[in-house]
Amino acid sequence: QKEVEQNSGPLSVPEGAIASLNCTYSDRGSQSFFWYRQYSGKSPELIMFIYSNGDKEDGRFTAQLNKASQYVSLLIRDSQPSDSATYLCAAIGITGGGNKLTFGTGTQLKVEL
Protein backbone atom coordinates (compact mmCIF):
# COMPACT_ATOMS: atom_id res chain seq x y z
CA GLN A 1 0.00 0.00 0.00
CA LYS A 2 1.34 3.38 -0.98
CA GLU A 3 1.73 5.80 1.90
CA VAL A 4 0.09 8.69 0.04
CA GLU A 5 -2.35 7.86 -2.72
CA GLN A 6 -3.83 10.02 -5.43
CA ASN A 7 -5.85 9.27 -8.52
CA SER A 8 -3.52 9.92 -11.44
CA GLY A 9 -6.28 11.35 -13.61
CA PRO A 10 -6.46 13.17 -15.85
CA LEU A 11 -9.27 15.06 -14.19
CA SER A 12 -10.99 17.26 -16.74
CA VAL A 13 -13.17 20.19 -15.70
CA PRO A 14 -14.63 23.06 -17.71
CA GLU A 15 -13.36 26.57 -17.18
CA GLY A 16 -15.12 28.23 -14.26
CA ALA A 17 -16.04 24.96 -12.56
CA ILE A 18 -14.82 23.62 -9.21
CA ALA A 19 -12.02 21.07 -9.42
CA SER A 20 -11.83 18.60 -6.54
CA LEU A 21 -8.57 16.74 -5.97
CA ASN A 22 -8.34 13.97 -3.43
CA CYS A 23 -5.60 12.28 -1.45
CA THR A 24 -5.52 9.54 1.16
CA TYR A 25 -2.67 8.60 3.46
CA SER A 26 -1.84 5.48 5.42
CA ASP A 27 0.31 6.80 8.30
CA ARG A 28 -2.24 7.64 10.98
CA GLY A 29 0.41 9.68 12.78
CA SER A 30 0.72 12.13 9.87
CA GLN A 31 0.32 15.71 11.00
CA SER A 32 1.33 18.09 8.22
CA PHE A 33 -0.07 17.99 4.72
CA PHE A 34 0.91 19.88 1.62
CA TRP A 35 -0.45 20.54 -1.83
CA TYR A 36 2.03 21.39 -4.56
CA ARG A 37 1.35 22.31 -8.17
CA GLN A 38 3.76 21.17 -10.86
CA TYR A 39 3.71 22.24 -14.48
CA SER A 40 5.24 19.84 -16.95
CA GLY A 41 9.03 19.88 -16.72
CA LYS A 42 9.01 22.44 -13.90
CA SER A 43 9.59 22.19 -10.18
CA PRO A 44 6.79 21.76 -7.64
CA GLU A 45 5.51 24.96 -6.08
CA LEU A 46 3.54 25.14 -2.86
CA ILE A 47 -0.14 25.96 -3.03
CA MET A 48 -1.11 25.35 0.58
CA PHE A 49 -0.26 23.43 3.68
CA ILE A 50 -2.73 22.29 6.32
CA TYR A 51 -2.19 21.04 9.82
CA SER A 52 -5.58 21.02 11.55
CA ASN A 53 -8.80 19.20 10.80
CA GLY A 54 -11.23 21.22 8.76
CA ASP A 55 -10.92 23.70 5.94
CA LYS A 56 -8.24 26.21 5.09
CA GLU A 57 -8.90 28.76 2.37
CA ASP A 58 -6.50 30.84 0.31
CA GLY A 59 -8.03 32.72 -2.58
CA ARG A 60 -9.56 30.24 -5.02
CA PHE A 61 -8.02 27.29 -3.19
CA THR A 62 -9.44 25.39 -0.21
CA ALA A 63 -7.67 22.52 1.48
CA GLN A 64 -9.71 20.12 3.57
CA LEU A 65 -8.32 17.71 6.13
CA ASN A 66 -10.09 14.84 7.84
CA LYS A 67 -7.65 12.97 10.04
CA ALA A 68 -10.22 10.41 11.18
CA SER A 69 -10.75 9.35 7.57
CA GLN A 70 -7.08 9.96 6.63
CA TYR A 71 -8.19 12.12 3.78
CA VAL A 72 -6.98 15.43 2.34
CA SER A 73 -8.54 17.30 -0.52
CA LEU A 74 -7.93 20.43 -2.54
CA LEU A 75 -10.77 22.40 -4.09
CA ILE A 76 -10.07 24.90 -6.84
CA ARG A 77 -12.92 27.30 -7.46
CA ASP A 78 -13.44 29.12 -10.75
CA SER A 79 -10.92 26.87 -12.48
CA GLN A 80 -8.78 28.54 -15.14
CA PRO A 81 -6.82 27.03 -18.02
CA SER A 82 -3.67 28.16 -16.17
CA ASP A 83 -4.61 25.73 -13.39
CA SER A 84 -3.91 22.85 -15.76
CA ALA A 85 -1.03 21.04 -14.09
CA THR A 86 -0.21 18.06 -11.93
CA TYR A 87 -1.12 18.44 -8.26
CA LEU A 88 1.01 16.66 -5.71
CA CYS A 89 -0.22 15.77 -2.26
CA ALA A 90 2.40 15.23 0.44
CA ALA A 91 2.35 14.27 4.10
CA ILE A 92 4.79 14.21 6.98
CA GLY A 93 4.22 11.26 9.24
CA ILE A 94 5.85 9.71 12.23
CA THR A 95 7.59 7.17 10.01
CA GLY A 96 11.24 8.09 9.73
CA GLY A 97 11.28 9.93 13.01
CA GLY A 98 8.84 12.57 11.92
CA ASN A 99 11.10 13.89 9.21
CA LYS A 100 9.90 11.97 6.20
CA LEU A 101 7.86 13.89 3.66
CA THR A 102 6.10 11.44 1.37
CA PHE A 103 4.61 12.52 -1.94
CA GLY A 104 1.75 10.99 -3.83
CA THR A 105 2.25 10.39 -7.54
CA GLY A 106 0.06 13.35 -8.42
CA THR A 107 -3.23 14.05 -10.15
CA GLN A 108 -3.19 15.65 -13.57
CA LEU A 109 -5.80 18.40 -13.90
CA LYS A 110 -7.00 19.69 -17.26
CA VAL A 111 -9.17 22.79 -17.37
CA GLU A 112 -10.93 22.99 -20.68
CA LEU A 113 -12.15 26.12 -22.42
Next chain:
Amino acid sequence: EAQVTQNPRYLITVTGKKLTVTCSQNMNHEYMSWYRQDPGLGLRQIYYSMNVEVTDKGDVPEGYKVSRKEKRNFPLILESPSPNQTSLYFCASSFRPGLAGGITGANVLTFGAGSRLTVL
Protein backbone atom coordinates in the same frame (compact mmCIF):
# COMPACT_ATOMS: atom_id res chain seq x y z
CA GLU B 1 15.98 36.56 -4.37
CA ALA B 2 15.41 33.57 -2.08
CA GLN B 3 16.05 30.46 -4.08
CA VAL B 4 17.49 27.00 -4.48
CA THR B 5 19.95 26.80 -7.36
CA GLN B 6 20.85 23.57 -9.09
CA ASN B 7 23.47 22.97 -11.75
CA PRO B 8 23.64 21.69 -14.36
CA ARG B 9 20.05 21.97 -15.51
CA TYR B 10 20.58 19.48 -18.31
CA LEU B 11 23.25 16.84 -18.68
CA ILE B 12 23.85 13.93 -21.00
CA THR B 13 26.62 11.61 -19.91
CA VAL B 14 27.82 8.06 -20.39
CA THR B 15 27.77 5.07 -18.09
CA GLY B 16 30.47 5.15 -15.46
CA LYS B 17 31.55 8.77 -15.82
CA LYS B 18 31.39 10.38 -12.38
CA LEU B 19 29.29 13.49 -12.11
CA THR B 20 28.16 15.96 -9.49
CA VAL B 21 24.97 17.95 -9.41
CA THR B 22 25.35 21.01 -7.24
CA CYS B 23 22.65 22.52 -5.04
CA SER B 24 22.86 25.79 -3.18
CA GLN B 25 20.29 27.70 -1.14
CA ASN B 26 20.49 31.27 0.11
CA MET B 27 17.74 31.10 2.75
CA ASN B 28 19.77 29.76 5.70
CA HIS B 29 17.68 26.60 5.67
CA GLU B 30 18.67 23.77 7.99
CA TYR B 31 17.08 20.98 5.98
CA MET B 32 18.02 19.97 2.45
CA SER B 33 16.95 17.01 0.37
CA TRP B 34 17.37 15.42 -3.04
CA TYR B 35 14.51 13.83 -4.99
CA ARG B 36 14.26 12.07 -8.28
CA GLN B 37 11.10 12.11 -10.33
CA ASP B 38 10.17 9.40 -12.80
CA PRO B 39 6.92 8.94 -14.75
CA GLY B 40 4.36 7.01 -12.73
CA LEU B 41 6.60 6.89 -9.66
CA GLY B 42 6.32 10.44 -8.44
CA LEU B 43 8.93 12.17 -6.30
CA ARG B 44 11.17 9.80 -4.41
CA GLN B 45 13.66 10.94 -1.81
CA ILE B 46 17.30 10.02 -2.40
CA TYR B 47 19.11 11.60 0.56
CA TYR B 48 18.41 14.31 3.04
CA SER B 49 20.35 16.43 5.50
CA MET B 50 19.08 17.76 8.79
CA ASN B 51 21.99 20.16 9.16
CA VAL B 52 25.71 20.56 8.44
CA GLU B 53 27.53 17.22 8.56
CA VAL B 54 24.25 15.34 9.16
CA THR B 55 22.97 13.29 6.23
CA ASP B 56 20.76 10.24 5.94
CA LYS B 57 19.36 7.92 3.31
CA GLY B 58 15.97 8.39 1.77
CA ASP B 59 13.98 5.82 -0.13
CA VAL B 60 16.28 5.32 -3.12
CA PRO B 61 19.90 6.04 -2.07
CA GLU B 62 21.65 3.30 -4.06
CA GLY B 63 24.20 4.69 -6.51
CA TYR B 64 24.26 8.16 -4.97
CA LYS B 65 26.39 10.02 -2.44
CA VAL B 66 25.92 13.39 -0.77
CA SER B 67 27.80 15.66 1.55
CA ARG B 68 26.89 18.70 3.67
CA LYS B 69 30.06 20.54 4.55
CA GLU B 70 28.42 23.96 4.50
CA LYS B 71 24.89 24.90 5.39
CA ARG B 72 24.08 26.35 1.99
CA ASN B 73 25.41 23.53 -0.23
CA PHE B 74 24.26 19.95 -0.71
CA PRO B 75 25.82 18.32 -3.79
CA LEU B 76 24.59 15.03 -5.22
CA ILE B 77 27.32 12.74 -6.48
CA LEU B 78 26.88 9.88 -8.92
CA GLU B 79 30.14 7.95 -8.68
CA SER B 80 29.41 5.57 -11.55
CA PRO B 81 26.18 6.57 -13.30
CA SER B 82 24.05 3.93 -14.95
CA PRO B 83 21.13 4.27 -17.40
CA ASN B 84 18.60 3.57 -14.62
CA GLN B 85 19.67 6.87 -13.05
CA THR B 86 18.29 8.76 -16.02
CA SER B 87 15.75 10.99 -14.35
CA LEU B 88 14.66 14.48 -13.36
CA TYR B 89 16.36 15.50 -10.13
CA PHE B 90 15.19 18.12 -7.67
CA CYS B 91 16.97 19.65 -4.72
CA ALA B 92 14.78 21.16 -2.01
CA SER B 93 15.25 22.91 1.31
CA SER B 94 13.28 24.15 4.31
CA PHE B 95 13.95 26.00 7.55
CA ARG B 96 13.11 23.05 9.74
CA PRO B 97 12.75 19.36 8.99
CA GLY B 98 9.56 17.40 9.12
CA LEU B 99 7.25 17.69 12.04
CA ALA B 100 9.61 20.08 13.82
CA GLY B 101 8.28 22.68 11.42
CA GLY B 102 4.93 22.29 13.07
CA ILE B 103 2.09 24.58 12.21
CA THR B 104 4.27 27.49 11.20
CA GLY B 105 5.08 26.18 7.78
CA ALA B 106 8.78 26.15 8.55
CA ASN B 107 8.85 22.69 7.03
CA VAL B 108 7.56 23.83 3.64
CA LEU B 109 10.00 22.77 0.95
CA THR B 110 11.35 25.18 -1.63
CA PHE B 111 12.46 23.35 -4.76
CA GLY B 112 15.21 24.06 -7.21
CA ALA B 113 14.40 24.24 -10.92
CA GLY B 114 15.44 20.66 -11.53
CA SER B 115 18.26 18.87 -13.32
CA ARG B 116 17.42 16.56 -16.18
CA LEU B 117 20.04 13.83 -16.36
CA THR B 118 20.41 11.32 -19.17
CA VAL B 119 22.87 8.45 -18.81
CA LEU B 120 23.67 6.62 -22.05
